[in-house]
Amino acid sequence: MKTPKLLLLSFIVLLAACKENKETPKANSALSENEKVDAANIKSIFNTALTQGKSYEWLRELTTDIGGRMSGSPEAAKAVLWGEQVMKDAGLDSVWLQPAMVPHWIRGEKEVANYIVDGKKIDIALTALGGSIATPKEGITAEVIEVKSIEEAEKLGEKLRGKIVFFNRPFDDTLINTFSAYGGCVDQRVNGAATAGKYGAKAVLVRSMTSKIDDYPHTGTMRYGDIPESQYIPTAAISTIAAERLSIHLKEQTKIKVYFKQSCKNLPKTKSFNVIGQITGTENPEKVLVVGGHLDSWDLGDGAHDDGTGIVQSLEVLHLFKTNNIKPKNTIRVVFFMDEEQGGGGADAYAKAVKTSKEIHIGAIESDAGGHTPRGFTIDANPENTELLKSWKKLLAPYGLHDITKGGSGADISPLKSEAVTLVGYRPDSQRYFDYHHAATDTFDKVNKRELELGSASMASLIYLMDKYLYSNSPIKP
Amino acid sequence: MKTPKLLLLSFIVLLAACKENKETPKANSALSENEKVDAANIKSIFNTALTQGKSYEWLRELTTDIGGRMSGSPEAAKAVLWGEQVMKDAGLDSVWLQPAMVPHWIRGEKEVANYIVDGKKIDIALTALGGSIATPKEGITAEVIEVKSIEEAEKLGEKLRGKIVFFNRPFDDTLINTFSAYGGCVDQRVNGAATAGKYGAKAVLVRSMTSKIDDYPHTGTMRYGDIPESQYIPTAAISTIAAERLSIHLKEQTKIKVYFKQSCKNLPKTKSFNVIGQITGTENPEKVLVVGGHLDSWDLGDGAHDDGTGIVQSLEVLHLFKTNNIKPKNTIRVVFFMDEEQGGGGADAYAKAVKTSKEIHIGAIESDAGGHTPRGFTIDANPENTELLKSWKKLLAPYGLHDITKGGSGADISPLKSEAVTLVGYRPDSQRYFDYHHAATDTFDKVNKRELELGSASMASLIYLMDKYLYSNSPIKP
Incomplete structure (x- = not known):
């Protein structure tokens, strides 16, 4: 019963075993x-x-x-x-x-973020970004506004005042080299807070820099650039699952207020x-x-x-x-x-x-x-x-x-x-x-x-x- | 503090983002x-x-x-x-x-194998090979003999009688394509039992077909080839950790008797x-x-x-x-x-x-x-x-x-x-x-x-x- 397959298997096995030995001298001759x-x-x-x-x-x-x-x-x-x-x-x-x-x-205490939809609390998996300031001790609660780019945030300008700005442009999955996809998104993480801070936003949340849809947030560096220290606002990355869910909820509801607290610090x-x-x-x-x-x-x-x-x-x-x-x-x-x-x-x-x-x-x-x-x-x-x-x-x-x-x-x-x-x-x-x-x-x-x-x-x-x-x-x- | 690195980062990011777009037309022009x-x-x-x-x-x-x-x-x-x-x-x-x-x-009950060294029982992680017969219900206990190839087993011939033959040739890790390494070892799994059975061995254990040193045994097909059914013996693969350990114990002790039981069946x-x-x-x-x-x-x-x-x-x-x-x-x-x-x-x-x-x-x-x-x-x-x-x-x-x-x-x-x-x-x-x-x-x-x-x-x-x-x-x- 197994003979035809196994003769075949032996043949494949032999082929595989010979392949490497055969190819080396051939390549070498050139x-x-x-x-x-x-x-x-x-x-x-x-x-x-x-x-x-x-x-x-x-x-x-x-x-x-x-x-x-x-x-x-x-x-x-x-x-x-x-x-x-x-x-x-x-x-x-x-x-x-x-x-x-x-x-x-230093990161300080584990970060916390959540919001209420239809009376149910939805937790957001998030992580402070390296270099970010903390929220006030009692945290921040503010309405969320979703944008897909720094340019979109710049256009909204004063409309960002008092808001938590949510940068949610995903990786371009059609790029074969994933570093190109990263390169096409990471400005949101690095410059999001500086942009939104300039217009008086309260905080920035950014979609994690990954194609993978899971509940692990990805941290990384951010910068406040040239804005005065008075305009510095706290910023964190949220998991891709949290980002997808928040985006759906923002489409379903007119207003969502997110509570967000982190206690990181620059020493x-x-x-x-x-x-x-x-x-x-x-x-x-x-x-x-x-x-x-x-x-x-x-x-x-x-x-x-x-x-x-x-x-x-x-x-x-x-x-x-x-x-x-x-x-x-x-x-x-x-x-x-x-x-x-x-x-x-x-x-x-x-x-x-x-x-x-x-x-x-x-x-x-x-x-x-x-x-x-x-x-x-x-x-x-x-x-x-x-x-x-x-x-x-x-x-x-x-x-x-x-x-x-x-x-x-x-x-x-x-x-x-x-x-x-x-x-x-x-x-x-x-x-x-x-x-x-x-x-x-x-x-x-x-x-x-x-x-x-x-x-x-x-x-x-x-x-x-x-x-x-x-x-x-x-x-x-x- | 972060500016030099971050200017650099922006530069790298830009480069990465441009890379794919730049390369495509260049490649296309040819x-x-x-x-x-x-x-x-x-x-x-x-x-x-x-x-x-x-x-x-x-x-x-x-x-x-x-x-x-x-x-x-x-x-x-x-x-x-x-x-x-x-x-x-x-x-x-x-x-x-x-x-x-x-x-x-069908595999039947979970397989069992162990041996005693210095009064301590050592369990072997193992799996019956597909197509193998079962051991007798009470299992097999026999002295183990280690070999590294079918050729070595053939040379030992009658010395294998009554023994559990342990085929332990590892993958050749220097082969870049792991299928070549598999091809260089899998004859032990496929033909080990037929070879040892011919000389009256009681059973065959074979090192799992992998480079990875862990405690998971890898099953796979085997064949009895042309030997008469009376010479069929049970065969199983053991984890690479179990194989390495058994080999060391065989070098340290003159004789090791392994107990081995499986209840698989060809319907x-x-x-x-x-x-x-x-x-x-x-x-x-x-x-x-x-x-x-x-x-x-x-x-x-x-x-x-x-x-x-x-x-x-x-x-x-x-x-x-x-x-x-x-x-x-x-x-x-x-x-x-x-x-x-x-x-x-x-x-x-x-x-x-x-x-x-x-x-x-x-x-x-x-x-x-x-x-x-x-x-x-x-x-x-x-x-x-x-x-x-x-x-x-x-x-x-x-x-x-x-x-x-x-x-x-x-x-x-x-x-x-x-x-x-x-x-x-x-x-x-x-x-x-x-x-x-x-x-x-x-x-x-x-x-x-x-x-x-x-x-x-x-x-x-x-x-x-x-x-x-x-x-x-x-x-x-x-």
Whole structure:
């Protein structure tokens, strides 16, 4: 009874088993002798990442032993000490802490919001936005007005006075890259309160920055911009379920009054640190390639995909160099940047130090787009180096790295930008990222071990090629 | 304090927002006028899938309302009725059931296995393999011998007599495509009992087919092959945690006796059905393009990624044709195949019916590799049609479909193979698939809505192109 299917199964199984072995030599035959050496080294980097990688265990420690780690928090301080220790344990040539001043915003008590419809209380799942002020102690109760954009709010102008303004433009789900959908909506979260505050609104609620319809609110940063402090108003994100429901109720009823209370607070800036370690270059110790992510996170979840994965992948790059006994010509430096989420204090401190140092930065890679399956890299460099990096596609495509294109790098390394520096953003698959981003669901269990490890190996392979070839043929020297 | 970072953020956000809009026209300028029409239609298919797709809700019904649905089970019968109803609700031109005889294996009571080390009882998480016989009612207690391959077992030969043989070769984690790792191990599960039974072993335990180290056993099919029924022995899969622990204990102690009991049973074959529906072709109604997955699953989980996702994606292809008002030249037929897991009874019945029918099958796509983010297609066709499909890469790459290569199609459609038929396997990312495959963890919550929908749109786009261009220039006509 099972024979026809199982003969078939055996056949498929054989095919699958042979596929990888068959494809490698075929691909290799199109490579030069030099490229074959590189292909073998890259294969070795991937093998090591997938069998002796440490990133997954590091991530477990950072996310489940320490947890969420907002700039200025005790958990962020613990993460600094943890980072210093794991870098030392990894046997780097040198490890140090670099001071940086960072914001210290605290959430306070759990936020509360609700409204009454047909005599029934409807609770709103919400979270204060980072940097927002509190409501008065007794909370705010005001009529809600829904808008879909900053422009719409600006047009309403004085009509916003005394209201709670509800920004409810959803992600454009037709965009394939979810970062584009985020980019098309996040102005509501960042600038909503400044816009509505200017016209005397009482507060701003904003739909969470995600496509996923669930009851988890997603926090994130906001700014009051240039408006006077007297116009500052409290702002919070509400879950997509709450946003959809509130919008329906607003269509059904003429007026809805929402009660909203939060007790967050901006404390004075505080001292924190970037954690830095390196393998010193054998030929050009003064030339530096940086690989990094950010050590801080939001507080609702454990900062797993944002950006625990970037942290452990960055350290794994150096660990893979050591495990494979690759001695880089240039210095390979890992930076755990502090405070990407709330102000970039760590990025500023690092960039400032670079300016006064005799070191020459030749390139940098940032991993801050989640720990999902690798897709490629975006390159922010001069045209020659952009083309050079693109020319490595044939070496990287066997690992699913097809999207190697011009584009941005990342918030922490972009202050290093100059004509001679090659900046790169690591780009994993984006589909799941905003399901968890800045929400309570961004936890260790959402990270797949192999996807994480493939990312480390992808970054290490690019750093290996950059270390070997960058500027060897370029007219622009750093 | 937040301005530098936030100016930067605004910049990144703008970049991200502009990226997609900027890239589309640039890519389009390299396309012919005809290709621009196709690109627009494909974009429209993706837009519709991501905003009006029904696959996610269908999957919720199939996996959480019905659940796991083994061949011959009451749940499989429910799934047939459900399938017929959703096809009718989707407004297909015709919907029918095609009878197929399928195995009827039942699991019986929850399996038990344990052993004693230093006076402490160690429980083994295990699951009977599909098709296996039961142990005697009182169970089996016997000394365990560990092997890493069928070859090693064959060499030990008579030394296996009276033993429980433990096949413990793990996945090769260095293989990038996890299906290759599966292909390199699954002979232990399929043929382990036949090999050990031949030499008088009492039972076979096999390490679960996954890279993930956890305590969930993964079931799957096995066969006794040509050995006489008197040599049939019971076989079960144990969790990877149990396998690692047992292996360590076997190294520490000379002898370990395992107790093992299961009460599964092979009942007589029973009648079930493929569920079939179609949109009739406007020009060549007798020429058929099939799109399908399998309706049956294993019983431990809810059959979400294997193969609930393939089922709902296949129906969504036809739904996307209707929503976009695309009238295919050829007949587009969706087949929910019954019994892929335990014998291919549905695939046999379908292939047999094709042979005696006047219809001409020109192509088929199968989705049976999970519902993860799209990567590409493997093509099993004559060289002309293989090249034709590869030439569509520029239309498909914007959606992450880069891996369009020669390869196998799928167990349910491969009986349709002939020189003139173009068979295709849909290939999503493979990294997470074997975390859940055949285990209790293969549930609805493991499926990401956008990944599922992108898969439907990928398949629909390929069917759209196949319907339009297949055989228009090929020397081999079906």
